[in-house]
Amino acid sequence: MLIKPTAEDIQNIGFYLGKIIVGLGFIMFLPMVFAVTVQEWNPAFDFLIGGSVTLFTGFSLTKLCETTRDLNWMQGMVMVSLAWLAAMFFGAIPLYLSGHWNSFLDASFESMSGFATTGLTLVQDLDHLSYTHNLWRHLIMFVGGQGIVIVALSFFVKGLAGAFKMYVGEARDERILPNVIHTSRFIWMVSIVYLILGTFALGITGVSSGMGLFRAFFHGACVFMAAFDTGGFTPQTQNILYYHSLSFEIITIIIMILGSLNFKLHYYVWMGKRREIFRNIETRTLFFTILATLFITLIGLNQLNTYPQTMVLFRKGFYQLISGHTGTGFQTIYANQFVDEWPHLALVGFICAMALGGAVCSTTGAIKMLRIGIIFQALKQDLKIIMLPERSVVMQKFHHIKDVFLEDKQVRSALLITLSYLVLYCAGSVIGMLCGYPFLESLFESTSAAANVGLSCGITDTAMPSVLKITYIIEMWAGRLEFMSVFTLIGFLFAALRGK
Amino acid sequence: MQNKAYNFSKAVWFTFGLCVYIFLGEFLCAAQSIVSSELIDNAKKYDGQVVDFEGEVIGDVMHRGRHVWLNLNDGRNAVSVWAEGEDARDIQFSGSYKGRGDWLVIKGIFHRACAEHGGDLDIHAQSVSVHKRGKPIPEILDPVKQRTGIMSVMILVAVWVLSRFVDKKRKQI
Numbered sequence: 055m056l057i058k059p060t061a062e063d064i065q066n067i068g069f070y071l072g073k074i075i076v077g078l079g080f081i082m083f084l085p086m087v088f089a090v091t092v093q094e095w096n097p098a099f100d101f102l103i104g105g106s107v108t109l110f111t112g113f114s115l116t117k118l119c120e121t122t123r124d125l126n127w128m129q130g131m132v133m134v135s136l137a138w139l140a141a142m143f144f145g146a147i148p149l150y151l152s153g154h155w156n157s158f159l160d161a162s163f164e165s166m167s168g169f170a171t172t173g174l175t176l177v178q179d180l181d182h183l184s185y186t187h188n189l190w191r192h193l194i195m196f197v198g199g200q201g202i203v204i205v206a207l208s209f210f211v212k213g214l215a216g217a218f219k220m221y222v223g224e225a226r227d228e229r230i231l232p233n234v235i236h237t238s239r240f241i242w243m244v245s246i247v248y249l250i251l252g253t254f255a256l257g258i259t260g261v262s263s264g265m266g267l268f269r270a271f272f273h274g275a276c277v278f279m280a281a282f283d284t285g286g287f288t289p290q291t292q293n294i295l296y297y298h299s300l301s302f303e304i305i306t307i308i309i310m311i312l313g314s315l316n317f318k319l320h321y322y323v324w325m326g327k328r329r330e331i332f333r334n335i336e337t338r339t340l341f342f343t344i345l346a347t348l349f350i351t352l353i354g355l356n357q358l359n360t361y362p363q364t365m366v367l368f369r370k371g372f373y374q375l376i377s378g379h380t381g382t383g384f385q386t387i388y389a390n391q392f393v394d395e396w397p398h399l400a401l402v403g404f405i406c407a408m409a410l411g412g413a414v415c416s417t418t419g420a421i422k423m424l425r426i427g428i429i430f431q432a433l434k435q436d437l438k439i440i441m442l443p444e445r446s447v448v449m450q451k452f453h454h455i456k457d458v459f460l461e462d463k464q465v466r467s468a469l470l471i472t473l474s475y476l477v478l479y480c481a482g483s484v485i486g487m488l489c490g491y492p493f494l495e496s497l498f499e500s501t502s503a504a505a506n507v508g509l510s511c512g513i514t515d516t517a518m519p520s521v522l523k524i525t526y527i528i529e530m531w532a533g534r535l536e537f538m539s540v541f542t543l544i545g546f547l548f549a550a551l552r553g554k
Numbered sequence: 555m556q557n558k559a560y561n562f563s564k565a566v567w568f569t570f571g572l573c574v575y576i577f578l579g580e581f582l583c584a585a586q587s588i589v590s591s592e593l594i595d596n597a598k599k600y601d602g603q604v605v606d607f608e609g610e611v612i613g614d615v616m617h618r619g620r621h622v623w624l625n626l627n628d629g630r631n632a633v634s635v636w637a638e639g640e641d642a643r644d645i646q647f648s649g650s651y652k653g654r655g656d657w658l659v660i661k662g663i664f665h666r667a668c669a670e671h672g673g674d675l676d677i678h679a680q681s682v683s684v685h686k687r688g689k690p691i692p693e694i695l696d697p698v699k700q701r702t703g704i705m706s707v708m709i710l711v712a713v714w715v716l717s718r719f720v721d722k723k724r725k726q727i
Contacts, residue, residue, distance in 0.1 A: 102706070106703070107706060182612075184651040264616030290612070292625060388594045391675070395666075
């Protein structure tokens with residue numbers, strides 16, 4: 055029997071949702087301050103309006119639903135999925151006010167793409183967009199990459215006992231430190247240390263590439279946020295191609311890979327346990343899947359002689375592949391070149407890379423390496439059971455921070471999430487085909503949206519049907535939250551309508 | 555006599571027509587720069603060919619030794635142009651939020667995957683000329699945004715003060 059949600063449920067969800075929205079409102083004042091320093095007055099007012107509306111809504115919610123009760127699992131999950139929708143809505147306000155997005159739906163698409171660290175964009179005339187709005191596009195990637203709830207847990211919420219439920223709801227099921235709030239702060243510390251180092255490296259490269267000092271460091275900060283959070287937005291329309299710099303590409307490759315690693319692994323490496331990189335199931339799986347998908351992609355590109363020179367073949371193929379596999383979405387070729395010049399075999403290898411993703415508890419999306427590793431281990435175990443004498447007891451072990459014995463519940467969970475991703479990729483492709491796009495292009499774009507990659511083969515455009523924009527928004531949202539909190543929200547709404 | 559006049563007028567009309575044809579032809583040819591989307595979508599067709607391209611200089615003019623990278627946006631897409639540093643000397647404005655960049659007309663060799671530049675799609679310029687000078691665009695403050703912004707802050711502050719007052723009263727009770 056379905057139980058209708060109670061007023062207490064709604065009050066709890068409303069109160070904590072209000073807190074998250076308040077946190078988001080405060081973040082909006084950062085670009086406003088930046089706008090004042092660079093003397094961009096209209097953008098400053100865009101963020102003043104956006105920030106005030108967000109704070110007003112969040113503040114009103116916390117007052118209307120004031121409670122001292124703790125969140126239960128269902129409430130925590132529902133709250134997180136609603137928080138991401140709220141972030142999309144409020145984050146879109148300053149974007150829409152800039153006039154660079156054709157509709158509020160387009161601005162919402164951009165906002166969700168940013169928060170979910172996807173990188174698909176519907177911006178118009180990006181090359182004339184203000185520094186302030188560009189900063190916001192990249193900042194929401196930085197916030198979304200760490201997790202909106204993690205931001206609130208780290209800076210705005212004090213002593214919240216229901217923190218772990220929200221943390222899990224945001225697709226982070228691994229605690230690095232015993233306390234979730236300490237874990238959130240550690241994630242922020244790692245990110246900020248890398249932000250400083252990455253911005254410096256990219257800024258210096260920009261200056262040596264002929265950019266002005268301010269612009270080089272501004273671009274450095276933006277590109278770092280997009281690379282580390284495996285987002286994929288850039289401040290110019292040509293994406294990474296704009297810079298025409300091999301060193302810029304190498305640095306972004308390093309940052310993308312760092313962003314795709316588990317924060318827990320970062321913690322152990324920072325603590326001096328460097329061997330963990332080579333022993334961990336996720337890094338091993340990542341290494342093998344990169345090799346396998348790169349091999350398929352390069353063979354494909356070689357079939358049609360897309361890039362006749364070997365170095366060019368490797369540089370273009372490897373960069374796009376790492377960008378796709380880590381879920382970043384940086385491009386050094388134009389979107390249409392994927393379809394016009396890349397053979398089908400290369401695209402298939404590439405789509406597989408996008409569908410797989412990086413590590414769990416990282417900033418990447420998609421199925422993720424731990425799950426692929428676990429499924430592979432389960433397959434190995436089953437083969438051993440068949441091949442060894444019937445009386446033998448087969449225990450499969452893998453190393454993820456510590457040695458772990460493979461259990462059925464881990465395999466079940468990994469398969470369930472993998473299946474959900476595959477269904478999502480296919481569902482988006484079918485809707486793309488219903489809108490009149492060819493199969494491979496639809497599959498490419500749908501996988502890119504659901505796996506939070508952000509590479510486009512040309513479908514994502516302001517002229518695409520609204521139904522497809524909404525489909526991709528849902529895919530980005532569900533893909534980022536890894537389904538459970540989205541399924542809980544759907545169940546909650548169903549229970550509200552049909553429950554007793 | 556009448557026949558002579560008729561022939562003369564015919565010759566004048568013919569010459570006029572020819573002039574118009576030549577002039578228009580020249581004019582149309584000069585205006586027939588290729589657009590970025592055509593170049594990108596048919597990159598294999600244009601690979602290695604001399605093309606005319608025009609667009610607004612956007613972002614940075616990036617000097618690399620004796621050469622320079624220019625990024626030209628024709629309103630559909632931006633395409634990179636590799637030019638001699640000398641050719642970029644005349645560029646004064648680059649497109650950004652605060653201004654329109656110079657509109658350049660270039661002639662050069664198009665590369666789908668340039669071997670010299672790591673496979674980038676680019677044009678190696680043979681000639682660069684400024685067609686239209688860019689200009690800074692002074693920012694005019696939108697009065698509607700200004701009023702809405704100030705009002706929204708005032709409402710926010712009023713609600714916050716009111717809630718503090720209600721909280722105090724509640725505690726007293």
